[in-house]
Amino acid sequence: MTSSGGARPARVQIVEVSPRDGLQNEAQALATDAKLDLIGRVVAAGARRVEVTGFARPDVVPALADADSVAAAMPADGVEYSALVLNGRGYDRAVTAGIRAVSMVVLCTETFSRRNQRMSVAESVEATRVLRERSAADGVTFSVTVAASFGCPFEGEVPLTRLREVVGRIADLGPDELSLADTIGVGTPGDVAERFGLARELAPGVPLRAHFHDTRNTGVANAVAAVHAGVEALDASLGGIGGCPFAPAATGNVATEDVVYCLERMGIETGLDLGVLIGDSRWLTTELGRPASSGLARAGAFPQDGR
Amino acid sequence: MTSSGGARPARVQIVEVSPRDGLQNEAQALATDAKLDLIGRVVAAGARRVEVTGFARPDVVPALADADSVAAAMPADGVEYSALVLNGRGYDRAVTAGIRAVSMVVLCTETFSRRNQRMSVAESVEATRVLRERSAADGVTFSVTVAASFGCPFEGEVPLTRLREVVGRIADLGPDELSLADTIGVGTPGDVAERFGLARELAPGVPLRAHFHDTRNTGVANAVAAVHAGVEALDASLGGIGGCPFAPAATGNVATEDVVYCLERMGIETGLDLGVLIGDSRWLTTELGRPASSGLARAGAFPQDGR
Numbered sequence: 001m002t003s004s005g006g007a008r009p010a011r012v013q014i015v016e017v018s019p020r021d022g023l024q025n026e027a028q029a030l031a032t033d034a035k036l037d038l039i040g041r042v043v044a045a046g047a048r049r050v051e052v053t054g055f056a057r058p059d060v061v062p063a064l065a066d067a068d069s070v071a072a073a074m075p076a077d078g079v080e081y082s083a084l085v086l087n088g089r090g091y092d093r094a095v096t097a098g099i100r101a102v103s104m105v106v107l108c109t110e111t112f113s114r115r116n117q118r119m120s121v122a123e124s125v126e127a128t129r130v131l132r133e134r135s136a137a138d139g140v141t142f143s144v145t146v147a148a149s150f151g152c153p154f155e156g157e158v159p160l161t162r163l164r165e166v167v168g169r170i171a172d173l174g175p176d177e178l179s180l181a182d183t184i185g186v187g188t189p190g191d192v193a194e195r196f197g198l199a200r201e202l203a204p205g206v207p208l209r210a211h212f213h214d215t216r217n218t219g220v221a222n223a224v225a226a227v228h229a230g231v232e233a234l235d236a237s238l239g240g241i242g243g244c245p246f247a248p249a250a251t252g253n254v255a256t257e258d259v260v261y262c263l264e265r266m267g268i269e270t271g272l273d274l275g276v277l278i279g280d281s282r283w284l285t286t287e288l289g290r291p292a293s294s295g296l297a298r299a300g301a302f303p304q305d306g307r
Numbered sequence: 308m309t310s311s312g313g314a315r316p317a318r319v320q321i322v323e324v325s326p327r328d329g330l331q332n333e334a335q336a337l338a339t340d341a342k343l344d345l346i347g348r349v350v351a352a353g354a355r356r357v358e359v360t361g362f363a364r365p366d367v368v369p370a371l372a373d374a375d376s377v378a379a380a381m382p383a384d385g386v387e388y389s390a391l392v393l394n395g396r397g398y399d400r401a402v403t404a405g406i407r408a409v410s411m412v413v414l415c416t417e418t419f420s421r422r423n424q425r426m427s428v429a430e431s432v433e434a435t436r437v438l439r440e441r442s443a444a445d446g447v448t449f450s451v452t453v454a455a456s457f458g459c460p461f462e463g464e465v466p467l468t469r470l471r472e473v474v475g476r477i478a479d480l481g482p483d484e485l486s487l488a489d490t491i492g493v494g495t496p497g498d499v500a501e502r503f504g505l506a507r508e509l510a511p512g513v514p515l516r517a518h519f520h521d522t523r524n525t526g527v528a529n530a531v532a533a534v535h536a537g538v539e540a541l542d543a544s545l546g547g548i549g550g551c552p553f554a555p556a557a558t559g560n561v562a563t564e565d566v567v568y569c570l571e572r573m574g575i576e577t578g579l580d581l582g583v584l585i586g587d588s589r590w591l592t593t594e595l596g597r598p599a600s601s602g603l604a605r606a607g608a609f610p611q612d613g614r
Binding site for chain 1: 458463464491492493495496497498521522523524525526527528531558562565568569572573574601602603605606609610611
């Protein structure tokens with residue numbers, strides 16, 4: 001039995017980010033073959049958008065040093081296999097490896113931008129402008145994530161005026177999708193409604209995407225709030241793995257299976273099979289040598305036979 | 308900075324249930340003195356309602372065998388020190404020990420009722436009727452919890468028609484407060500809106516209370532939904548400890564500090580001091596010899612200096 005409530009969207013896209021954000025911050029590395037296994041499994045579970053890797057300097061993010069190989073192994077099967085890029089060099093590598101959808105990241109605060117990307121926010125926006133032009137010419141789907149949109153590990157609260165300034169500059173570039181990321185997991189449903197309301201105002205007609213970490217146990221609540229705020233795509237990681245190596249005390253992304261359980265039970269379709277996800281989550285955390293951190297991997301579905 | 312959003316209640320009561328539901332299901336017992344320390348700490352953190360113990364058979368629930376001593380030690384300081392009771396014998400013990408507010412439990416399904424209370428739902432409703440009369444005569448505040456209102460570990464889904472029948476019979480008794488409990492942690496915000504809407508319809512004017520377990524990581528989302536549905540009181544356990552020994556795969560209550568962080572940041576007052584709660588949570592889980600299971604105990608508040 002699925003409960004009904006007020007008006008809400010009939011479906012939402014899940015962007016599986018465990019191969020990129022998830023693995024990027026795990027203590028245990030995963031071999032390339034295991035990554036390809038992971039990607040195949042989530043696609044078999046129904047995922048139609050997977051962020052398969054990120055193109056960063058191998059010495060800075062060793063877990064993604066095999067980005068070129070992973071990207072080159074993706075089949076042409078209609079699934080969106082996207083990659084994170086941080087600059088023109090990463091974009092070149094991604095496109096060379098056959099990637100047709102990229103996510104560029106802009107930090108919302110100066111301190112975080114300089115520490116994470118070694119450039120100012122203005123420089124990051126300019127790099128984004130250049131890549132927006134190149135991706136349009138190349139026919140590559142171009143998503144932009146504004147990271148630390150809900151709070152900064154270095155500067156603390158991110159004022160709405162600051163978010164408005166950065167999101168406004170990104171919106172002016174006309175991305176194919178605009179994502180707000182709660183990189184350090186501090187947001188609440190009130191923040192989600194407010195900040196995505198601002199994004200909708202500044203980027204009318206641009207599909208919105210949300211990225212939540214479950215650091216303070218608000219991840220599922222924020223996912224629900226985002227769907228209610230009109231967000232069309234939600235990032236999530238199988239098993240709740242991942243984090244950001246540059247953000248102190250950040251923990252994993254909100255778990256795919258937890259989001260899918262909650263949304264599907266609310267009558268919001270994700271296209272993912274919960275039973276398959278739970279099995280995949282247990283497989284992944286076993287591979288990583290860590291306990292399952294999602295509610296569904298621990299407790300199982302309800303009713304127990306699936307749904 | 309506290310974000311604003313749509314219209315919502317200005318405040319909600321938190322009922323600290325760690326001394327009862329929390330400790331009832333911990334592997335490690337807590338000595339009576341440590342329980343009194345716990346109760347004193349949460350009151351010092353701002354709690355004005357504490358479920359301090361439950362009156363059950365000591366051979367069935369050994370963790371609460373000191374119920375009479377704990378209850379008798381409560382000061383007359385304006386805080387509501389309540390106790391769970393399951394029958395007339397428990398009510399007698401509670402009142403003898405000085406308790407002035409009791410919670411009676413009725414299970415929503417026959418199978419769970421017979422397994423947990425060794426009586427039918429009809430017999431449980433009749434016992435509740437008798438205690439409602441006695442408590443009115445005694446001037447004892449009488450709260451009734453309908454347990455397994457969102458799902459049953461034995462029967463699976465609990466149809467709305469079933470919930471309507473049981474809640475309707477409880478509402479007819481005129482309790483001082485009506486609580487719906489998601490005993491096995493399967494509900495979602497959609498279920499919360501639907502089921503508390505039903506309770507409001509059946510018991511107009513009766514204050515509503517909610518009890519959530521974070522088994523499937525929906526606890527905080529459900530707490531937010533409950534406040535939006537007009538619920539006036541939320542049960543929570545410091546550190547997310549607890550569960551129900553009779554419910555397979557049940558895990559802890561939603562953590563007090565996680566609920567307080569989320570609601571306070573949404574501008575909903577709880578009267579509790581988050582920084583003090585986090586310290587108390589870490590103390591409690593250390594006493595119990597287990598890791599902290601709440602987001603806030605792991606990650607700390609944001610901004611780091613408190614709020």
